Amino acid sequence: MISLVPGIPHPSTFPFANLSFTVRNPSGGPDETIKLDQKLVSDAFQYDLAGGNAQLIDWFLELQERVHGFSGGHDWSCCVGNGSQDLIFKAFQVFTDPEDAVIIKSPSYAGVVGFLGAENHKLIEIPTDADGIIPAELEEILSSWPPGRPRPKVLYTSPTGSNPTGATCPESRKIEILLLAQRFDFVIFEDNAYYYLNYDLDPPSMARNYLGLEAEVTGASGRVVRFDSLSKVVSSGMRIGFLTGSRQVVQLVTRLTENTNLQPCTTTQVLALALFRHWGHDGFLAHGQAVAALYRRRRDLFCEAARKHLGALASWHAPAAGMFVWMKLRLPRGKMEDSFELMEQGALQNRVLALPGAAFFVQGAQTSHVRISFSLIPEDQIDEACARLANLVRWAWEKAGDDEGASDSSSSS
Structure with missing residues (x-):
């Protein structure tokens, strides 16, 4: 059978002669x-x-x-x-x-x-x-x-x-x-x-x-x-x-x-x-296990730093998989209780950014939750990131005129 059907380019026109990569x-x-x-x-x-x-x-x-x-x-x-x-x-x-x-x-x-x-x-x-x-x-x-x-x-x-x-x-x-x-x-x-x-x-x-x-x-x-x-x-x-x-x-x-x-x-x-x-x-599967081990280490580093710095200022569950922590910030009642408003008004000043939880709800419902990603941040910056996040929560309480509410007495999460 001689086919005149395929409307595809002739491979000799492709400029790529060889292909190799190192893994x-x-x-x-x-x-x-x-x-x-x-x-x-x-x-x-x-x-x-x-x-x-x-x-x-x-x-x-x-x-x-x-x-x-x-x-x-x-x-x-x-x-x-x-x-x-x-x-x-x-x-x-x-x-x-x-x-x-x-x-x-x-x-x-x-x-x-x-x-x-x-x-x-x-x-x-x-x-x-x-x-x-x-x-x-x-x-x-x-x-x-x-x-x-x-x-x-x-x-x-x-x-x-x-x-x-x-x-x-x-x-x-x-x-x-x-x-x-x-x-x-x-x-x-x-x-x-x-x-x-x-x-x-x-x-x-x-x-x-x-x-x-x-x-x-x-x-x-x-x-x-x-x-x-x-x-x-x-x-x-x-x-x-x-x-x-x-x-x-x-x-x-x-x-x-x-x-x-x-x-x-x-x-x-x-x-x-x-x-x-x-x-x-x-x-x-061996590669998958190596990738999982990397994120497990990063999860552990983040949760340790969060317990150290955030204390009673937030609550969360340590994930068993993935690259995210869903964190509820303890924020003052009112406008600043919405994590979107918090990030919009205070992230630049406090030099830390987390993704407001509203992005994950239908109609962008207000929430005090943020999504924390520990996948890409340099490991030597994780501790400082949690310290800045704690300062951001304290800043929200101070802006609300309640310095006592910013107390960060330790508690487990």
């Missing part, structure tokens, strides 16, 4: 150089499938089978996107229409709150605690749902190291939520960008999650759509996320890609494929 050894040995063969070099700069590089998808499916324990008998499939948020957005387009009700945890990831709000979805906020979504609260809302009103089709949740709270949902709660999904007929969007940063497990990153638990708990599968990301464990700039779900869901999401951005980036997919072929699944 750190996940086992701690010397750096290693990976040189791509000519076939991969050619593939790296050419159009590819809308659902992603077929070999990379196979590697991801093998990873999911190994980590989550589901067998090839399940009708699972996988597709790649330009980061997991690209895939989350498209999955919502598959499962919902504008103005549909959607269940989200409260507080929730600002990126999802933003695009759901832009499409006028009715966002049903479920209260959370240090272990994530509270199943009893979810059941209460769904049990008392008004007759005749369309029920929510989707629950969006991030069960590991959640952004912004750092909460990690225990297996017992996941089981309760899976049973509620079956009972009230909704789909769970499991956004697990921080799964491999689960540093309080031994070994790390092996928590059982909705995808692996579903068939065991409910006797069926297909109600969970899982989103993974390389952003937190390999590279954020590569913009590679992958969706795992039923074959039908993957086909529908891929069709959206075909008609919007055509395909995920081929170049970064090929780089990831070459890296993963070199590492194997063992090497990837």
Whole structure:
């Protein structure tokens, strides 16, 4: 067969002759150089499938089978996107229409709150605690749902190291939520960008999650759509996320890609494929454990400094995964009780900045919470950052005319 069909450029026109890169050894040995063969070099700069590089998808499916324990008998499939948020957005387009009700945890990831709000979805906020979504609260809302009103089709949740709270949902709660999904007929969007940063497990990153638990708990599968990301464990700039779900869901999401951005980036997919072929699944998991150990150390440094400087001025829970602490500042009543106002008026003067919690609530609700990120700050500045944050809280009390309220007598958090 002679084909006159493909409208793609001839590879001889690509100016890239060779491609190699040096990577750190996940086992701690010397750096290693990976040189791509000519076939991969050619593939790296050419159009590819809308659902992603077929070999990379196979590697991801093998990873999911190994980590989550589901067998090839399940009708699972996988597709790649330009980061997991690209895939989350498209999955919502598959499962919902504008103005549909959607269940989200409260507080929730600002990126999802933003695009759901832009499409006028009715966002049903479920209260959370240090272990994530509270199943009893979810059941209460769904049990008392008004007759005749369309029920929510989707629950969006991030069960590991959640952004912004750092909460990690225990297996017992996941089981309760899976049973509620079956009972009230909704789909769970499991956004697990921080799964491999689960540093309080031994070994790390092996928590059982909705995808692996579903068939065991409910006797069926297909109600969970899982989103993974390389952003937190390999590279954020590569913009590679992958969706795992039923074959039908993957086909529908891929069709959206075909008609919007055509395909995920081929170049970064090929780089990831070459890296993963070199590492194997063992090497990837070893790298994940090393990344988790780094964030565990940073978590410990931050919490130690917070206990030292903030004392009774704030409360928080030490996260078991991820890179965030959700901190409630003890602020004076009134305008300054809102952390957005606090940062707007006092951050520059006190030379410290944290993200106001309003960004993570529907309609930007006022809150005294801030999201603390300990991922990037130089470790030798963590102590000083907490000292400045304590000074910022004292400044708010002094501005309110209550010097006594600024007392920072020690208390545990």
